[in-house]
Amino acid sequence: MSKRKMFFRMIVASLLRRRSRMLVALLSIAIGATILSGLVTIYYDVPRQMGAEFRNYGANMILTAADEAFTQEDAAQGIGRIAKSDLVGYAPYRYENVRVHESPIVVAGTDPEGAKKTSPYWNVDGEWPAASGEVMVGANVAESFRLSVGSTLTVSYTPEGKVQKGEALEDLTADYKITGIVETGGSEEDYIYMSLDDLAALTKEQGTLDVCEVSVSGGADAVKKYVDQINSSVDTVRARVVKRVTASEATVLTKLQALVLLVTVVVLALTMICVATTMTAVVAERRREIGLRKAIGAPDSSIIKEFMGESMMLGLLGGILGSVLGFIFAQEVSTRVFSSSIRFRPLLVPVTILVSIAVTAASSLMPIRSATDVDPALVLKGE
Amino acid sequence: MSLLELKNVSKIYGELHALDNVNLKVEKGEWVSIMGPSGSGKSTMMNIIGCMDKPTKGEVLLDGVDIAKESKKNLTTIRRDKIGLIFQQFHLVNYLTALENVMLAQYYHSMPDEKEALEALERVGLKDRAKHLPSQLSGGEQQRVCVARALINYPEIVLADEPTGNLDEANEEIVVDLFHKLHDEGTTLIVVTHDPEVAEVAQRMVVLRSGKIAKEKVNDHFTGKIRFE
Numbered sequence: 296m297s298k299r300k301m302f303f304r305m306i307v308a309s310l311l312r313r314r315s316r317m318l319v320a321l322l323s324i325a326i327g328a329t330i331l332s333g334l335v336t337i338y339y340d341v342p343r344q345m346g347a348e349f350r351n352y353g354a355n356m357i358l359t360a361a362d363e364a365f366t367q368e369d370a371a372q373g374i375g376r377i378a379k380s381d382l383v384g385y386a387p388y389r390y391e392n393v394r395v396h397e398s399p400i401v402v403a404g405t406d407p408e409g410a411k412k413t414s415p416y417w418n419v420d421g422e423w424p425a426a427s428g429e430v431m432v433g434a435n436v437a438e439s440f441r442l443s444v445g446s447t448l449t450v451s452y453t454p455e456g457k458v459q460k461g462e463a464l465e466d467l468t469a470d471y472k473i474t475g476i477v478e479t480g481g482s483e484e485d486y487i488y489m490s491l492d493d494l495a496a497l498t499k500e501q502g503t504l505d506v507c508e509v510s511v512s513g514g515a516d517a518v519k520k521y522v523d524q525i526n527s528s529v530d531t532v533r534a535r536v537v538k539r540v541t542a543s544e545a546t547v548l549t550k551l552q553a554l555v556l557l558v559t560v561v562v563l564a565l566t567m568i569c570v571a572t573t574m575t576a577v578v579a580e581r582r583r584e585i586g587l588r589k590a591i592g593a594p595d596s597s598i599i600k601e602f603m604g605e606s607m608m609l610g611l612l613g614g615i616l617g618s619v620l621g622f623i624f625a626q627e628v629s630t631r632v633f634s635s636s637i638r639f640r641p642l643l644v645p646v647t648i649l650v651s652i653a654v655t656a657a658s659s660l661m662p663i664r665s666a667t668d669v670d671p672a673l674v675l676k677g678e
Numbered sequence: 679m680s681l682l683e684l685k686n687v688s689k690i691y692g693e694l695h696a697l698d699n700v701n702l703k704v705e706k707g708e709w710v711s712i713m714g715p716s717g718s719g720k721s722t723m724m725n726i727i728g729c730m731d732k733p734t735k736g737e738v739l740l741d742g743v744d745i746a747k748e749s750k751k752n753l754t755t756i757r758r759d760k761i762g763l764i765f766q767q768f769h770l771v772n773y774l775t776a777l778e779n780v781m782l783a784q785y786y787h788s789m790p791d792e793k794e795a796l797e798a799l800e801r802v803g804l805k806d807r808a809k810h811l812p813s814q815l816s817g818g819e820q821q822r823v824c825v826a827r828a829l830i831n832y833p834e835i836v837l838a839d840e841p842t843g844n845l846d847e848a849n850e851e852i853v854v855d856l857f858h859k860l861h862d863e864g865t866t867l868i869v870v871t872h873d874p875e876v877a878e879v880a881q882r883m884v885v886l887r888s889g890k891i892a893k894e895k896v897n898d899h900f901t902g903k904i905r906f907e
Contacts, residue, residue, distance in 0.1 A: 296789075296792055298785060305782075308775075591757075591763065594751065594786075
């Protein structure tokens with residue numbers, strides 16, 4: 296039998312046949328590795344999770360015309376530069392001045408499905424317009440004209456610039472069914488919302504877009520990257536970051552990540568203290584065995600190697616356990632805090648195991664060194 | 679040249695002379711017992727001969743080398759290569775089997791050899807108990823494993839400290855019989871004991887008192903067999 300085989304046979308025997316003792320050490324390492332692996336998983340998943348949370352506060356990128364006007368096709372070209380996995384949604388907007396009971400008012404033509412995604416914080420009483428002939432009105436508009444969900448709204452539009460001198464103004468009028476009343480606490484409550492197709496039908500022209508709101512996940516850096524890409528590759532649109540949203544997102548993220556990092560470091564330190572204490576107890580408990588090994592000719596280096604081997608094996612087992620339990624822990628935290636599942640990162644498994652081995656080895660160094668101070672003559676003394 | 683020679687060896691702890699100017703020679707293949715009451719210096723002498731301690735004064739020549747002058751590291755090497763230790767409390771590693779405990783001595787000495795370790799256990803009549811843990815063995819069986827471990831590397835000297843101190847009469851006889859066999863095979867034996875029956879079966883008995891050799895007695899009727907009254 297080779298020396299290496301005997302070495303592993305002794306380590307395995309020590310771990311298996313001293314189960315109750317080793318279980319305590321293994322438990323402390325596994326708990327440390329679990330929290331470490333869980334927190335690091337959360338640390339790396341926080342931008343994605345928080346990105347999704349922040350998308351509730353509205354679009355973080357807007358597209359406008361590079362020159363005078365831009366079309367839906369131009370907007371689509373810009374949007375095409377954003378990876379599908381990062382695109383939460385986008386809503387093109389075309390604004391026109393119309394009249395309701397001879398009072399001027401602004402109508403916003405949009406894609407209601409897209410607007411739902413870019414403005415999830417809008418509080419809609421009723422439903423978003425889904426079919427042709429349906430509109431949603433702002434709360435202020437509803438109040439001014441005593442409108443309610445289900446009532447009919449007559450909208451008049453006068454095509455500007457097309458009136459010849461001496462000609463009577465020819466109003467384009469259409470009736471719409473109100474499906475919802477929107478409350479935002481902002482200027483959105485002063486508008487009427489309908490689909491772009493309905494607006495095109497009312498104005499009898501396809502028209503151009505005024506703005507396109509885009510919601511991108513992945514944090515400030517991702518948004519900045521896509522803005523640069525769009526601006527450098529699409530001539531007809533100009534992309535801009537909505538700094539109000541991205542800056543606060545970045546601030547919160549930085550603070551949250553710093554907090555998670557701090558907790559991780561504290562947990563790591565506590566684990567080291569715990570492992571060092573356990574190993575000190577293990578060494579103290581095995582002083583006679585160490586004395587015996589020395590008495591039958593074990594050099595200090597062998598004693599260090601054997602105890603280090605045991606603690607590294609414990610680190611390996613604790614790391615494997617911690618990787619599995621850490622993911623479950625992170626998943627639980629993510630489900631409870633962010634209401635979404637966490638992404639599994641395979642790289643974290645070897646990293647957790649390696650860190651667990653390194654931390655266990657480092658915290659065992661002092662107690663193991665003290666093992667070499669054992670005097671065989673003293674500890675083996677007869678009764 | 680004697681295998682072991684103590685020349686004017688003293689071990690002093692403050693005012694206490696644990697060993698006081700001791701001179702002793704042990705020849706190769708000799709069976710010597712060291713007797714004495716508690717505090718007479720038996721353990722101190724055992725530790726010094728076993729390279730686990732150094733004298734304050736004097737020379738300890740083992741195979742011509744003065745071990746009193748050797749470094750701690752060299753003493754470990756000498757202990758590993760030349761000395762087989764047997765303890766009163768057996769001192770087996772409790773999570774290793776009888777076989778693994780014997781192989782442990784091989785592991786530190788040279789190369790573990792399962793077959794050879796099994797043969798050593800066979801010599802002490804424990805081949806069928808090779809896979810048992812110390813907790814599954816009786817005191818006598820544990821001591822025999824300890825003997826097998828001490829012999830596995832063919833040491834120059836087997837040093838036994840109260841080897842029968844924790845054994846009943848039957849097991850005491852088994853262990854002494856083993857010593858007799860070892861002696862017949864040419865092994866040098868130094869047995870520290872306070873049991874006169876065990877001491878008297880040796881070829882020569884050295885009695886220590888207050889750190890000094892009070893008496894030396896050669897056994898004229900040496901048989902190597904214990905004679906119970």
